Amino acid sequence: MAGEPKPSDLVQGTLHMLILKTLALEPMHGYGIGVRLEQISKGVFQVNAGSLFPALRRLERDALIAGDWRVTENNRRAKYYRLTAQGRAKLKRETRDWEVQTRAIARILDASLGEI
Amino acid sequence: MAGEPKPSDLVQGTLHMLILKTLALEPMHGYGIGVRLEQISKGVFQVNAGSLFPALRRLERDALIAGDWRVTENNRRAKYYRLTAQGRAKLKRETRDWEVQTRAIARILDASLGEI
DNA sequence: CGCTCTCATCTAGCCAAACTAGATAAGTAG
């Protein structure tokens, strides 16, 4: 986060939520999660491997996801992660909190002097 | 940010933007900014003094806001901050970036397997 | 065969920013 934030910089604290959401759709390996987030966001997020993999390890450490090594379609080894029950609950909470907070921020950003 | 995030925890990186927006409406002192953010957000943000004042000092250090000591209506000394031209430009950029990113996040959170 | 490309993961060390948990000071109200 040095100097001017590029538009691709993640809003801090959202990467966990986005990973959980991606895995809620289907189990995937880390690299694939990065590619998918980039695709769905239409390039807004270029998910950094140096952010992504540490995030995955934190999520696994906290038992929100669980992973096992397998072989991909391309015949490479990769660790496939899936949501745990705790992860699913966490995603639900985080999504709800995110919506509450973005609504509140929108209210502030839309405010004008008249309505205070 | 210990343990379970309370719903009042700020989405990281947004405090600067919210302060700039508040000051864009009218010059205020720090304490007042905190009260106003809490009011407009309808209690979603209980802005921590330990977050708020360091943030103000960073913004002043970066010349995005400028402050001078005055006396409030209550006859207390307080530092009134106002936006600088740079601050106004920064607010514009941050608001635009915020909207791009929240739209992208919304797209991800709304995604279902069918549309991949 | 060696070379390069892509896929896939991992790590160390940095840095911004919000947090906790206080201290400080001065005016107001009882």
Place this chain on the structure above:
DNA sequence: CTACTTATCTAGTTTGGCTAGATGAGAGCG
């Protein structure tokens, strides 16, 4: 005098994304 509110400040911790690499293995090519 005491307690409360307003108003600001700080030290030290933690979170989490960042840069900038290393590592390894399969695929394609001359």
